Amino acid sequence: MSESKAINKPIRKKDAMTLVTGKPVYCDDLAPKDCLIIKLLRSPHPHALIDDINTSIAEKVPGIEAIYTYKDVPNNRFTNAGQTYPEASPYDRLILEKRVRYVGDPVAIVAGENEKAVDKALKLIKVKYEVLEPVLDFRQAKDNEILVHPEDNWKSLCPVGADNKRNLCAHEVSENGDLEKAFSQCDAIVEETYHTQANQQAMMETFRAYATKDVYNRLTIVSATQVTFHVRRIVATALGIPKTDVRVIKPRIGGGFGAKQTAVMEVYPAFVTYMTGKNSKLVYTREETQTASSPRHEMEIKLKIGATKDGIIKAIDMYTLSNTGAYGEHGPTTVGLSGHKAIALYSRADAYRFVYDVVYTNIMAAGAYRGYGAPQGIFAVESAIDELAHKLDIDPARFREMNITKEGDVMPAYYGETANSCALDRCLDRVKEMIDWDNKYPARDMGNGKIRSVGMALALQGSCISNLDVGSVALKVNDDGFYSLMIGASDMGTGCDTILAQMAADCMCCDVDNIVVQGVDTDTSPYDSGSYASSTTYITGMAVVKTCAALTEKIKKYGALLMGCDEKDVDFNGKEVYRISNDEKISLKDIANSSMCNSSNALYASEGHASPVSPPPFMAGAVEIEIDTETGKVELIDYKAVVDCGTVINPNLARVQTEGGIGQGIGMALYEDINYNDNGGTRSNSFMQYKIPTRQDICPVEVDFESSYEPTGPFGAKSIGEIVINTPPPAIANAVYNAVGVRIRELPITSEKVYRGIKDED
Amino acid sequence: MEIKLWINDKLIIDNVEPDTPMLEYLRDKGCYSIKRGCETSNCGLCTVWLEGKPILSCTLPLMRADGKHITTLEGLRKEAAEFGEFLADEGAEQCGFCNPGFIMNVLAMERDIENPSDDDIKEYLSGNLCRCTGYTGQFRAVKKYIAYKRGVKADE
Numbered sequence: 009m010s011e012s013k014a015i016n017k018p019i020r021k022k023d024a025m026t027l028v029t030g031k032p033v034y035c036d037d038l039a040p041k042d043c044l045i046i047k048l049l050r051s052p053h054p055h056a057l058i059d060d061i062n063t064s065i066a067e068k069v070p071g072i073e074a075i076y077t078y079k080d081v082p083n084n085r086f087t088n089a090g091q092t093y094p095e096a097s098p099y100d101r102l103i104l105e106k107r108v109r110y111v112g113d114p115v116a117i118v119a120g121e122n123e124k125a126v127d128k129a130l131k132l133i134k135v136k137y138e139v140l141e142p143v144l145d146f147r148q149a150k151d152n153e154i155l156v157h158p159e160d161n162w163k164s165l166c167p168v169g170a171d172n173k174r175n176l177c178a179h180e181v182s183e184n185g186d187l188e189k190a191f192s193q194c195d196a197i198v199e200e201t202y203h204t205q206a207n208q209q210a211m212m213e214t215f216r217a218y219a220t221k222d223v224y225n226r227l228t229i230v231s232a233t234q235v236t237f238h239v240r241r242i243v244a245t246a247l248g249i250p251k252t253d254v255r256v257i258k259p260r261i262g263g264g265f266g267a268k269q270t271a272v273m274e275v276y277p278a279f280v281t282y283m284t285g286k287n288s289k290l291v292y293t294r295e296e297t298q299t300a301s302s303p304r305h306e307m308e309i310k311l312k313i314g315a316t317k318d319g320i321i322k323a324i325d326m327y328t329l330s331n332t333g334a335y336g337e338h339g340p341t342t343v344g345l346s347g348h349k350a351i352a353l354y355s356r357a358d359a360y361r362f363v364y365d366v367v368y369t370n371i372m373a374a375g376a377y378r379g380y381g382a383p384q385g386i387f388a389v390e391s392a393i394d395e396l397a398h399k400l401d402i403d404p405a406r407f408r409e410m411n412i413t414k415e416g417d418v419m420p421a422y423y424g425e426t427a428n429s430c431a432l433d434r435c436l437d438r439v440k441e442m443i444d445w446d447n448k449y450p451a452r453d454m455g456n457g458k459i460r461s462v463g464m465a466l467a468l469q470g471s472c473i474s475n476l477d478v479g480s481v482a483l484k485v486n487d488d489g490f491y492s493l494m495i496g497a498s499d500m501g502t503g504c505d506t507i508l509a510q511m512a513a514d515c516m517c518c519d520v521d522n523i524v525v526q527g528v529d530t531d532t533s534p535y536d537s538g539s540y541a542s543s544t545t546y547i548t549g550m551a552v553v554k555t556c557a558a559l560t561e562k563i564k565k566y567g568a569l570l571m572g573c574d575e576k577d578v579d580f581n582g583k584e585v586y587r588i589s590n591d592e593k594i595s596l597k598d599i600a601n602s603s604m605c606n607s608s609n610a611l612y613a614s615e616g617h618a619s620p621v622s623p624p625p626f627m628a629g630a631v632e633i634e635i636d637t638e639t640g641k642v643e644l645i646d647y648k649a650v651v652d653c654g655t656v657i658n659p660n661l662a663r664v665q666t667e668g669g670i671g672q673g674i675g676m677a678l679y680e681d682i683n684y685n686d687n688g689g690t691r692s693n694s695f696m697q698y699k700i701p702t703r704q705d706i707c708p709v710e711v712d713f714e715s716s717y718e719p720t721g722p723f724g725a726k727s728i729g730e731i732v733i734n735t736p737p738p739a740i741a742n743a744v745y746n747a748v749g750v751r752i753r754e755l756p757i758t759s760e761k762v763y764r765g766i767k768d769e770d
Numbered sequence: 771m772e773i774k775l776w777i778n779d780k781l782i783i784d785n786v787e788p789d790t791p792m793l794e795y796l797r798d799k800g801c802y803s804i805k806r807g808c809e810t811s812n813c814g815l816c817t818v819w820l821e822g823k824p825i826l827s828c829t830l831p832l833m834r835a836d837g838k839h840i841t842t843l844e845g846l847r848k849e850a851a852e853f854g855e856f857l858a859d860e861g862a863e864q865c866g867f868c869n870p871g872f873i874m875n876v877l878a879m880e881r882d883i884e885n886p887s888d889d890d891i892k893e894y895l896s897g898n899l900c901r902c903t904g905y906t907g908q909f910r911a912v913k914k915y916i917a918y919k920r921g922v923k924a925d926e
Contacts (some may be wrong), residue, residue: 018859018861020858020859020861021858021861021863023866024854024857024858024863025851025854025855025858026866027854027863027865027866027869028850028851028853028854028855028857028858028863028866028869028873029803029843029847029850029851029854030802030803030804030842030843030844030847030850030869030870030873031802031803032802032803033866034805034867037802209901210901211865211867211901212805212807212813212815212865212867212868212899212900212901212902213805213807213865213867214807260865260866261865262805262865262866262867262868263864263865263867263901263902265901293809294807294808294809294810294813295809500865501864501865501866501867501902502864502865503861503864658861660859660860660861660907661861663861663907664860664861664862664864664902664903664906664907667903667904667905667906667907668864668901668902668903668904669904670904671901671903671904671905671906672901672904674904694808694809694810694812695808695810695812695813695899696810696812700899700901701904701905702896702897702899702905703892703895703896703898703900703905703908703909704892704893704896706904706905706906708906709904709906
């Protein structure tokens, strides 16, 4: 193989110029003009039974095509979670149901020729509810006499400790070492409770999908989704129709961040088109996207960490209570990351224990959001590490250096995997240098009522779901020797189509422009579990490497056949197949064109990949802040981040991932908060009530990479997509403490909390 | 109601409901670059120009454009591509969904402010939300683009 031409190069995304010129490439741009408009009537109650629902007047509104209620839908329970079958998330949903479980739960589907008619019909549907008492406090949910899912056909497909008769969506205990003994050797122990709020992914494109019947009369759903193949299974299961009848296509999508790893609304247009035979579409409003979607799980984490007076961490004990809301999408799986990732940062401890409960409540269901449980656990652990360092009077950076996981360490909390590639120590060193830690820690009084301080945090994530995720691609040789790479993973703006093409280009020794990419269509794309769990670079990337190797063999074999020599006597250099023993050669162009004329050799390969391990990327983040002691306002001055994602496939895209993840982490740290009124309704129903960072809120962010080489990854790569969101909440919380001695253990870190803390200190 | 307006310099005379929102009308006319990201005038995705000035088409009734010129990204493709190259070279177009509204405002700013400071840039564009980039890559692109444009103008 010749020197790398594409890997580690800041190559433009293949779709970049299309996107910046505003071409119509998204779901709603592509929807047929004659689509029926769908809207959903939603429950005003957090918990109720529909006593009576009368749609007869609404149906008379001119232009109304159909109105469906719970009486019209199949009684097949399913989950909207985009996960590999059998899903860990329980089958606890129907398309519509007599029981409604949160304010916003769909009650009726209305489809009509235009929006005005549909709006009018929505107002004319008469519903009589039997209002039930809800479970709104997740701390009271487990074993509460009020059950969110009392139904007998609720089912859990996997042994995740779920029990609907206890409001339990999952429960597990894992441990390693003698915890009691380890704590008995500790001179200092921190034992605190941390709380992380629910956040919205707030991707700019709200949830949307349209459905049509294709030329073969099959139900075709075009959806802004990260999980194209899972949507096919979910829709078929929900509608109770054969999977052969469903086709799903993913166009360009306007951001996902995990939100679109749940099939939040695809079943509704699918059902309408299935029933009516007509095209239909559903575009969620921002309000619906804020109130009836799939946000981050709220978690409460009780954490106990102990160390010796010399600063050696001996034991970590964590209990996580996670709030999955009304339905269990991603409930049993997100919670695991709060411990397995966070505790693994300090794998040298003698013992750990990690216990969790995931509970149902009568609020909007949670789902997958970048980090997937890790940000919650890392906020707790990285806050507690600072608290413990302060107790021991050790610089928190030094305390971390003494205890972090290093290359070659076994990580008991991380499924017993070994850190075969780990530059966390170098990330920490470098971030200290970038923020000028030794000069700036802990704080300096600016003399004007303001104090500047620094704070840091570390992070760890996965590179896939080990022993589960599947990636596969197909590569074929076309006229004159250009390649098409068929991808089943969803590029959601991150650029995976491009980085996979970069890998293919290096494998095939050609220019990236010689690789065209296409995806995703469940009828034609090779199977991929989807773009989540940070897996595309690592898993689908490895599928590219394997596929290219297989295609190279086919090209060599056919080249040898054309030259009339033994295939063992030839090699391929990207441009031609040549004989090793003499100068004879045949160009790829001639091979390609020859394969399309009187040839029985298909120059096509497709390979899949799964992995028994999920090598963690690592990261160190450090922030400098300024606190106004009069008001408690936290202003960000600077953010520095160093990431070990293994080999960086595309430095531009990896950097933007990092900057963007930090931006979202800052929002989580400082103000983003889904909160509820006493009736269980979401107050945070718009960008007015749910503030995401604007460009005036983000401080300068500087990113650097300290690369390790992951032996099991493509070109030594690990993942980047999720780890980057983890450091801001604890780094900022630690900086606040370093400035004013106020420890915020409940996110978000609002000025009010800081101000009250300062006043209490006085 | 009858309305007469120009969309990207093309004259249109139409009969519309008085409460027709500008955003949906423009999309109906094929200006698909315009996106709706919210219902509360917070996101800036729907930014177009009315008589050369950036406005949010989500909240403006179409009738306000009677007798006026609307410009969308479809009418500025060359300029969009010119700035877009800078965005693409940072990898900062990302999902692309906020790009059209953002770019409409960048191009307006470039006309409006001679030499925008860092704070000018952040303030002028503060109404354009982006969830992918954390704004940092967009900021680099804008800075490079402004410098490039000033260079071009200086050469002229």
